[in-house]
Amino acid sequence: xxxxxxxxxxxxxxxxxxxxxxxxxxxxxxxxxxxxxxxxxxxxxxxxxxxxxxxxxxxxxxxxxxxxxxxxxxxxxxxxxxxxxxxxxxxxxxxxxxxxxxxxxxxxxxxxxxxxxxxxxxxxxxxxxxxxxxxxxxxxxxxxxxxxxxxxxxxxxxxxxxxxxxxxxxxxxxxxxxxxxxxxxxxxxxxxxxxxxxxxxxxxxxxxxxxxxxxxxxxxxxxxxxxxxxxxxxxxxxxxxxxxxxxxxxxxxxxxxxxxxxxxxxxxxxxxxxxxxxxxxxxxxxxxxxxxxxxxxxxxxxxxxxxxxxxxxxxxxxxxxxxxxxxxxxxxxxxxxxxxxxxxxxxxxxxxxxxxxxxxxxxxxxxxxxxxxxxxxxxxxxxxxxxxxxxxxxxxxxxxxxxxxxxxxxxxxxxxxxxxxxxxxxxxxxxxxxxxxxxxxxxxxxxxxxx
Numbered sequence: 001x002x003x004x005x006x007x008x009x010x011x012x013x014x015x016x017x018x019x020x021x022x023x024x025x026x027x028x029x030x031x032x033x034x035x036x037x038x039x040x041x042x043x044x045x046x047x048x049x050x051x052x053x054x055x056x057x058x059x060x061x062x063x064x065x066x067x068x069x070x071x072x073x074x075x076x077x078x079x080x081x082x083x084x085x086x087x088x089x090x091x092x093x094x095x096x097x098x099x100x101x102x103x104x105x106x107x108x109x110x111x112x113x114x115x116x117x118x119x120x121x122x123x124x125x126x127x128x129x130x131x132x133x134x135x136x137x138x139x140x141x142x143x144x145x146x147x148x149x150x151x152x153x154x155x156x157x158x159x160x161x162x163x164x165x166x167x168x169x170x171x172x173x174x175x176x177x178x179x180x181x182x183x184x185x186x187x188x189x190x191x192x193x194x195x196x197x198x199x200x201x202x203x204x205x206x207x208x209x210x211x212x213x214x215x216x217x218x219x220x221x222x223x224x225x226x227x228x229x230x231x232x233x234x235x236x237x238x239x240x241x242x243x244x245x246x247x248x249x250x251x252x253x254x255x256x257x258x259x260x261x262x263x264x265x266x267x268x269x270x271x272x273x274x275x276x277x278x279x280x281x282x283x284x285x286x287x288x289x290x291x292x293x294x295x296x297x298x299x300x301x302x303x304x305x306x307x308x309x310x311x312x313x314x315x316x317x318x319x320x321x322x323x324x325x326x327x328x329x330x331x332x333x334x335x336x337x338x339x340x341x342x343x344x345x346x347x348x349x350x351x352x353x354x355x356x357x358x359x360x361x362x363x364x365x366x367x368x369x370x371x372x373x374x375x376x377x378x379x380x381x382x383x384x385x386x387x388x389x390x391x392x393x394x395x396x397x398x399x400x401x402x403x404x405x406x407x408x409x410x411x412x413x414x415x416x417x418x419x420x421x422x423x424x425x426x427x428x429x430x431x432x433x434x435x436x437x438x439x440x441x442x443x444x445x446x447x448x449x450x451x
Contacts, residue, residue, distance in 0.1 A: 001093040004195050005029040008036075008099040009074075010107070012130050012252035013059045015066055015187055019130040022185035024098035030195035032092070033067065033074040035060050036081055037208055040106065051213035051335050051369055052247070057205050059253055064202060072194035076203045085114055094123055100130035100252075103281055104373050105288045131252060132278045133181055133260055134160060136285040139278070146286040147279070148295075150389045154275045182261045215335050217369070218244035220254050227262060231269035237326075237338035238411030243270070244336060246370025249277070280378035283388055290377055290387070292358070299386035302446035304356040313429050314349055315363060317417070320428035323403040324348045326416035333416075335369035340406055346383035347397040352435040354442055357384035385443070393443040396436050 007024040013035075015021065024031045042053065060076060067073050077084045088094065097118055102111065115125040129135050139157050140146055147153035164180035205211060222243045226233070233241025248254040256274065263271035284290060294300045313319050317328035327341035337345070342364075349360040361380040365371050381387025385395075407413055419425045 001091075002195075003029055003093045003095050004032045005095050006075075006088070006092070006097045007031050007033045008097060009033055009060075009063070010035075010099060010102055010252075011250065012100045013056070013063065014253055014255070015063065015191075017184040017255040017258060018100070018187055018252075019128040019185050020098045020100040020126075022187045022190070023126065023128055024096075025187060025190035025193045027096060027098070029095045031098075031193055032072070032195040032197070033063070034088070035063075035074060035076050036084055037076070037078040037203060038110075039078070039080050040110070042208060042210075046366065048209060049211050049213040051215040051217065052251075052371070053208070053210045054205065054213045055217050055247065055369070056251060057203075057210075059251065061202065064199065067194060068199045070191050070194050071196050073197050073200040075200055078203050078208050081110055082113055082117075085117055089117075089121060089123075094118075094121075096124045096126060098126050098128070101127050101135065103131070103136070103285050105284075105291060131256065132281050133157075133256060133274065134278050134282075136282050139282065146282060148283070148388045150276065150279055153279050153282075154272065157275050157278065178261055178264075182257045182264070184255065184257060215333075215369070217247060218336070220245065220248040224266065227266045227270055230267045234269065235340045235406055237341050238407055238409065238415070242339065246336075246368075246372070250370050250372050276378075277372075277375060279388075280374040283378060284374040290381065291373065294384075294386035295381055295388055296386050298447050299384065301449045303442055305354040307353070307355065310353045310429060311355060311359065313426075314345075314353060314355075314360075318426050318429075319348070320426045321348065321352075321399040322413045322417050322420045322425075323399050323407060326407075326413045329416040331364075331367050335367060337364075337368070338412075340402075341412075342379060343383060344397055344399060344402050346380055348399060350380075350384040351393075351396045351439045352399075352430055352432070354435075354439060357381060357386065393447070394440060396439055398432060400432070 005024050005027050007021050012018055012020065021031075021033075037056075045053065060074070064074050064076070075088070097114075099111075102108070111125075111127070118125045134157060139153060139160055147156070161179045161181055165177050166180050166183065167177055168183065169176070222245065226241070226243060230241070230243070233239060235241075245254065245259070249256060260271060260274050263274060283295070287295060314324070314328060317325035317332065319325055323341065324345050327337050327345045330341070331337040346357070346360055349355050350357050357380045361376055364376055364380070365373075368376065378387060382389060385393040403413065413420055417425065
């Protein structure tokens with residue numbers, strides 16, 4: 001058997017500017033990529049037409065073609081990593097395994113298991129930062145403790161970004177200054193170091209119990225003008241004013257470094273959104289309990305209601321609040337919901353309906369193309385008042401004033417709730433003033449309990 005170095009793709013599905021792949025290609029051994037369709041994840045999905053699985057499958061097929069053009073290929077497996085890796089050790093003489101960090105609790109457990117297996121065979125397991133600009137311990141307080149408030153975190157984040165500046169040629173050959181942390185990894189310079197092989201077998205969607213989805217995937221390229229005007233358009237759900245790059249960030253089909261460089265030049269508000277992404281990633285890394293518990297433990301004493309009827313109405317976009325219903329229908333139809341409307345629908349769920357934020361978070365996890373555990377959890381806990389930088393429990397969005405402010409011309413609502421104003425549209429499932437007073441009372445009582 002020929003000696004090979006394995007590069008394990010996970011949430012970094014691209015050949016360009018890929019940190020772990022770059023280091024693998026420079027390691028001195030021919031590199032054979034690998035992707036595992038992980039049953040630990042796929043078996044939890046309820047929709048056989050889950051658009052995210054179709055997107056990953058298509059992306060892996062594209063990588064397969066790109067690697068074939070380089071005279072190489074990619075190993076594609078379907079199963080559980082703990083089963084697949086011993087099989088790979090029997091099939092290949094593996095000298096080392098390279099990959100990029102994954103920060104979610106299951107991923108950490110998975111990687112620890114694989115690393116222990118490889119070490120038992122005297123094979124190194126090397127991982128690199130690729131999914132964020134700054135990870136767990138790179139932006140911390142002066143005492144080494146993690147930030148739990150965004151504003152001072154973002155200030156330190158920006159200081160660190162500016163702390164190391166380098167001069168590099170831009171796309172036109174002119175010199176420009178960028179942060180050391182935003183430099184691209186030139187994997188294309190080492191493309192000849194891929195393992196030479198005929199194309200290896202593909203895995204069909206149907207082999208895994210899935211089928212193509214009718215939901216389209218947003219493009220991974222957005223116009224310069226959209227980013228440049230992002231601060232002016234991002235809060236208006238009725239127009240195409242956001243990048244919709246979330247799914248590409250989630251699965252790494254674009255480089256976070258490249259987008260941060262662009263944002264730094266074009267729009268600081270867009271860069272700030274990338275800082276929020278890093279912030280929630282480091283919160284999850286430092287406080288993995290937030291997956292199931294409130295960041296602020298006292299909020300787990302709130303007596304959430306248990307109303308299947310209200311939950312079903314919210315899921316279906318039949319609450320009688322048009323801005324909420326428009327958001328939920330957009331989510332169900334497209335796998336996407338405008339960020340401003342995500343805040344409105346989550347606030348309505350937790351404060352008007354007094355339903356446990358974990359149920360709403362799970363529904364978004366099931367539906368969102370761009371579902372990212374750290375950001376989704378952070379956003380839901382913000383809305384519930386239980387998280388970092390959380391909206392105080394007494395700050396309760398009024399869906400009517402939110403609609404007047406952000407969809408004043410009814411463009412968004414008319415698109416997704418065309419029957420609004422007719423007898424076919426349901427009345428509100430709860431009256432706003434009553435819901436607000438009930439929320440204040442229940443939250444106050446819960447927070448007053450002894451821990």
